[in-house]
Amino acid sequence: MEKVLLKLAKQLAAFDEASLMSLWEEYAGRVSRFEPSRRWEEAVLVLGMIQAMRFKxxxxxxxxxxxxxxxxAVPGTAAGGKGMPREEGLRPVPSQPAADPARRGKLLTLRPKEDGE
Known part of the structure; x- marks a missing residue:
């Protein structure tokens, strides 16, 4: 099971966030219209993977x-210790601004559309 999940994670990590986020609205819409079907369940998982990439x-x-x-301090370093070397090639993802500690996250609520919308 773990090997399968790691393989999925590697495949997901190969995509860029912008491409995945372009699908967010479509899948959020599908998920918001519940239907007891395999297609709806798969849409929920796709939306979850898109959100997982964003979160990562x-x-x-x-x-x-x-x-x-x-x-x-570099994460993983003890006070006064040398710590772990940084991995080569790591850099901030340009599509994401640096985190602002004063800004709180927003919880998006998925609800069915009203008849008038």
């Missing part, structure tokens, strides 16, 4: 910004 990039950028701050 935001979390990466949050940690990257923390390590870029003056005097910040």
């Amino acid at each position: 990039n935001q979390l990466f950028n949050h940690h990257w910004a923390a390590t870029a701050a003056p005097g910040a």
Whole structure:
């Protein structure tokens, strides 16, 4: 099971966030119109994967910004220790601005459209 999930994660990581986010509205709409079907369940999983990519990039950028701050320790380092070397080629994802600690996240509620919409 774990091997399958890791393979899926590697495949998802190969996509860029902008391409995935272009599908967000479509899948959010599909998910908001519940139907007891395999197609609806798969749409929920697709939307979850899109959200997972977004979350991964935001979390990466949050940690990257923390390590870029003056005097910040590299994650995994002990006080006074050398720590772990950074992986080559890592850089902030350009589509995501640095995290603003004063700004709180927004929870999106998926609801069916009203008849008048």
